[in-house]
Structures are given as C-alpha cells and as structure tokens.
Amino acid sequence: MTDPTQKALDFDYMNARILIDGKLVDSKSGKRYESLNPCDGTVLGTVPEGTKADVDAAVEAADRAQGAWAALPMRERGAYLRRLANALREHADAILDIEVRDTGNTIGEMRLDVANGANQLDYYAGLGFEIKGSTIPATPGNIHLTVREPYGVVGKIVPFNHPLMFATAKIAAPLIAGNTVVVKPAEQSPLSACYLAELCADIFPAGVVNIVTGLGAGAGDAIVRHPKVKRIGFIGSVETGMLIQRRAAEVAVKHISLELGGKNPMIVFPDAELDLAAAAAVKGMNFGWQGQSCGSTSRLFLHEDIHDRVLADVIARIEARKIGTPWDPTAQVGPINNKVQYDKVRNFVEVTLAEGGKLETGGERPEGSEFHPDGYWWKPTVFSGMRADMTLARKEVFGPLLAVFKWSDIDETIRIANSLEYGLSGSVWTQDIDKALKTAQKIDSGYIWVNGVGTHFPAVPFGGKKNSGTGNEESYGDLLSYTEEKAINIILK
Known part of the structure; x- marks a missing residue:
C-alpha cells in the first residue's frame, strides 16, 4: 500500500472506476453511465454500471477479507480509519471540486461535508474499545458472560445529497466493529465515491472496503438480496426503504437500519x-x-x-x-x-x-x-x-x-x-x-x-421514528448495532 496523503490523485472524470478486492476496475459488463452537471445538464463524467455480477465479486472479496480484518487489534483497525480521515483532509480541494460539480451543492457547505466525514472516522476510530460484553450473575458459582461479534459483510447504500460524507462517515462504525463493507453510491452523484475508491485502494487491505457504482435496481438490489450481507444500512426515501425491507425479507432475515424521509x-x-x-x-x-x-x-x-x-x-x-x-x-x-x-x-x-x-x-x-x-x-x-x-x-x-x-x-x-x-x-x-x-x-x-x-x-444519536426510519446513527448505539451479542455460560465444577 502507498500513502495517498503524499500525492495528488490523477482522477479521470470520464473513466472513473470502482473498487473490488483492492483493485480499481471497470464493471464486468463494461457498461458505463453518465453523471450530469446539474448547472447545465452536460456530461460531467462516466462511471461503471455495476450489476449483480460486480456486487457478487465485491461481497465475496469482503467475505474473504473479513476474518483477518476482525482479527486485527482494535488499535490497528482504528489506525486505518484515521489514515482515511487524514487522506480526506489532504485531498479536500480535489474532492470538493468533484462534489460541487456533481451535486450542485455550494462549496461553502461542502467543506463541512468533507470535515464531517473525516471527523466521524476519527470518532469511531477511538470508540472501538467500548465494544464490550458483560457478566450476569445468573446462577451462583458459574460464569455467565456476553461478547459482541461483527456481522461479517455490511452493505451500505447512500443518497445523492451528501455522497462523499455519507460514503465515508457511514462505513466507520461497521469497520471499527470488525466488519467489511460494500458501498453502493447514489447513481445521481457517484463521482466523489469513485475518488474515495482510489483513496481506499491505497489504504485498506484488499476486500475490506469495496465500492460499486450502479443503478438501484441493479447493484443496490444485489446488495440487499445477497445472502452473505446480513447487515444493511440505507439512507434515502421512505419508498425505497420499504422496498429494501421487502426485498431483503424474501431471501433472509437481515438487520436493516434506515434513515429515511422527513417533513420536520x-x-x-x-x-x-x-x-x-x-x-x-x-x-x-x-x-x-x-x-x-x-x-x-x-x-x-x-x-x-x-x-x-x-x-x-x-x-x-x-x-x-x-x-x-x-x-x-x-x-x-x-x-x-x-x-x-x-x-x-x-x-x-x-x-x-x-x-x-x-x-x-x-x-x-x-x-x-x-x-x-x-x-x-x-x-x-x-x-x-x-x-x-x-x-x-x-x-x-x-x-x-x-x-x-x-x-x-x-x-x-x-x-x-x-x-x-x-x-x-x-x-x-x-x-x-x-x-x-x-x-x-x-x-x-x-x-x-x-x-x-x-x-x-x-455522539448524540440521530434517527427517526415512524416511517422516518429504524435505528440511530452517529453514536455509541450505532457502533453496537454492527455487532451481534453472544451469550456464553460457563458451568464450573
């Protein structure tokens, strides 16, 4: 691995790539789709149109990498997250140039997005040691304890309004908890996630972070329905959130957190x-x-x-x-x-x-x-x-x-x-x-x-009630939600 904070990336808007198993690649089909500049409707760049085949490859890579990633000491996993946070700050100007053109969001506001993404990575990097179990005095003379274990492969589907911030901030909790991730950026504003893919390729071990651009009905649905993706996080509309719940339930029981719409x-x-x-x-x-x-x-x-x-x-x-x-x-x-x-x-x-x-x-x-x-x-x-x-x-x-x-x-x-x-x-x-x-x-x-x-x-939990979502983010509870609790009962003689 090289250090992306020591160089400026030569990012090609028209030939952006996705990240699978540590490699920057095109989609298996070779198809690409255009990302438009909302200021004038012109083509800003093109990205791979990932499909089920690409998601399958990404999930398999994440599954292979997950055991070794979870076995790393907590301090080492945190160090990887901090390296990405530092890379975001180092590359802030290049990221902003992409982000404001691809989203239409004003540059003054987007500077905060890059900072918030980096800050969330730093926050979770230091929170990992709080993934603790407990002991329960259930019976005299025996030991009853709990431990927390990662789910394995986590799928993250993020929206178009803050694509870079969500693609970075929302992988922090799953990664520090020992999961690997497959991220599907919003199809409307995918370019900054492809830049993020280049940063991650130089930072993380192969397969730990995978980023697959594509349409919701293709790449997004493939993540939701993949049997090895047991934990899903989605930010977007109520309608899509409900669709994800239905589609996931057809293939397996999955833990899904949703941050959906509001009329506040x-x-x-x-x-x-x-x-x-x-x-x-x-x-x-x-x-x-x-x-x-x-x-x-x-x-x-x-x-x-x-x-x-x-x-x-x-x-x-x-x-x-x-x-x-x-x-x-x-x-x-x-x-x-x-x-x-x-x-x-x-x-x-x-x-x-x-x-x-x-x-x-x-x-x-x-x-x-x-x-x-x-x-x-x-x-x-x-x-x-x-x-x-x-x-x-x-x-x-x-x-x-x-x-x-x-x-x-x-x-x-x-x-x-x-x-x-x-x-x-x-x-x-x-x-x-x-x-x-x-x-x-x-x-x-x-x-x-x-x-x-x-x-x-x-550290204050953010999340909705009713049809605005399930679960909370940006907090200790969010971190624990990317782990499963296991009880161990030791019967002593």
Whole structure:
C-alpha cells in the first residue's frame, strides 16, 4: 500500500472506476453511465454500471477479507480509519471540486461535508474499545458472560445529497466493529465515491472496503438480496426503504437500519427570540443544497401573534441569499441535484398553487444568463396560508419549498405536526424551559432541537421514528448495532 496523503490523485472524470478486492476496475459488463452537471445538464463524467455480477465479486472479496480484518487489534483497525480521515483532509480541494460539480451543492457547505466525514472516522476510530460484553450473575458459582461479534459483510447504500460524507462517515462504525463493507453510491452523484475508491485502494487491505457504482435496481438490489450481507444500512426515501425491507425479507432475515424521509416541524412561540428564530428557519431549510435533506425543517409553524413579523423576516433573508454556480465561494444556493427532483419541485409548486397556498417568494427559475436553461435552477420558495390537508403540508419534497402555518392552539399544532407518517426531527423555539420541554416531549420525532436547528452533535444519536426510519446513527448505539451479542455460560465444577 502507498500513502495517498503524499500525492495528488490523477482522477479521470470520464473513466472513473470502482473498487473490488483492492483493485480499481471497470464493471464486468463494461457498461458505463453518465453523471450530469446539474448547472447545465452536460456530461460531467462516466462511471461503471455495476450489476449483480460486480456486487457478487465485491461481497465475496469482503467475505474473504473479513476474518483477518476482525482479527486485527482494535488499535490497528482504528489506525486505518484515521489514515482515511487524514487522506480526506489532504485531498479536500480535489474532492470538493468533484462534489460541487456533481451535486450542485455550494462549496461553502461542502467543506463541512468533507470535515464531517473525516471527523466521524476519527470518532469511531477511538470508540472501538467500548465494544464490550458483560457478566450476569445468573446462577451462583458459574460464569455467565456476553461478547459482541461483527456481522461479517455490511452493505451500505447512500443518497445523492451528501455522497462523499455519507460514503465515508457511514462505513466507520461497521469497520471499527470488525466488519467489511460494500458501498453502493447514489447513481445521481457517484463521482466523489469513485475518488474515495482510489483513496481506499491505497489504504485498506484488499476486500475490506469495496465500492460499486450502479443503478438501484441493479447493484443496490444485489446488495440487499445477497445472502452473505446480513447487515444493511440505507439512507434515502421512505419508498425505497420499504422496498429494501421487502426485498431483503424474501431471501433472509437481515438487520436493516434506515434513515429515511422527513417533513420536520419547527414551532415558534411568541416569546421566542424572533430574529434568531427567523434565521434558524432559513438555516433549517438547508438551501445550500437546495433543501435536499431529510432533516430540513420544511414545516414552519408561527404563532398568530408573531406570524407576519417572522414571515417577513424569513422572506427577506431568503431573498437575500445569492443563487450562483456552486463553486463560487459567495454562492448560497446552487441548482437542484437532478432532473427527477427538479420536476418534482415544479410539480409541488403547481399543486400548492392549485390547492390555495399563497406564494410568498420564489416558485420559479432565477433569471440571468448565468443560469443555463438546461440546468436545474430554482429559487428558494415559501408558501404561507398552509392547511393540514394540502399536499405540500403532508408530503416530503426534498427540495427548496418551505410551508408556513399560522397557529393559535398548541395542542392542535402538535396534533398536526404529529399527523404525518414521518418522525425524523423537530425544532421548538421559546424562552420558557417548561414550555420547551413539554412541547419537545410531545413531538413524535427522533431528534429535537430547542432554540436550535440543523446541527448534529458528536455522539448524540440521530434517527427517526415512524416511517422516518429504524435505528440511530452517529453514536455509541450505532457502533453496537454492527455487532451481534453472544451469550456464553460457563458451568464450573
């Protein structure tokens, strides 16, 4: 192995490769597919179209490598993760160049993605020694203990909104626990994962990390249904998460964790610090990646006493955000990631107008020669006058559309907030701690901020309730979820 931190990779956008058994290769079929630049719809690069044959090879390689990987001392496994973290930091500029062009996310926000991926690797690298068993005084004179063992091969399927961050951060827990991994990047933004494949080829023993690009119905489904993949982690839509559960159940009993969609409420009381709340409402929409986040606080509930003031402030802040090419360091909003998502956003706008929503700002493409007609450009959009029965009030958009409600009765507001299939996150704004805690406890979501929004905190478990997912991530519990607990009973004479 060489040290990737000591060189710059000569990455070929048009001939990106996948990683199987320590080798950078093309797909077995030789087929490739295009990744488009969302700014103008042009071809940015091509990647292998991996299929079941490629996934089978990757899983077999991971299975062969897993025993030796798990046998390494914990400190050595941690050292490998730290080497990858250091490589990400060393290659941050090259990664960012790929990521912003492939996703449309603004470069200022994407710098945090690279840092977060590296930080998660470092966090789990140091957490491995906490994979502990226990002793149970079940019977006198005997020893009853538990140990934790890795599953073996773990499949990871990651989304298009933060492809590099998720492809790195989400392999950390399985790897430090002694598993090997097969990663399937999002088909819409696969190029940074191919760059990651080149880094991993120089860092990890063959077969420990495998990265296979391809379509969901091909490579993704093959990972889900492979009998040797007993543990799966997926981030994406509710519909795909449910499909994964069904497809996996047809072939084997598998442990599946899902981080799925959200339609997250932000409830603002009249005693809140209103300037901060307005700024948070904008921050929580994640316009730096066009609202394409399952954690976006896309339902804003404003008390009637402060509704007009806060709404005007939110609109002014949104309209002041600069829309521009994502590699412009001053840009705050880039294009939507792909045409499917772009068309979905346009349709939601049309439906909301037809259902009586009041368009406050946005709702159209930005004007100017810098916004290519074939690009997926859209202004951040705010609708007010929302009713609970409106489509935009009930369904996740995964785009730059904010739905604003006026409320007077908190019990009814919480009922509306909890009435959907989603339960990922929520935000409460008030200076009354009693009111804050009671409201936070009543919101049926897995991750709540009080007088905050958006930020994930180190070691605090992030995960959803209801159809927003199963299991938690970014925490000690996440680490343990990549192990199986075994009980050993020693009967002494």
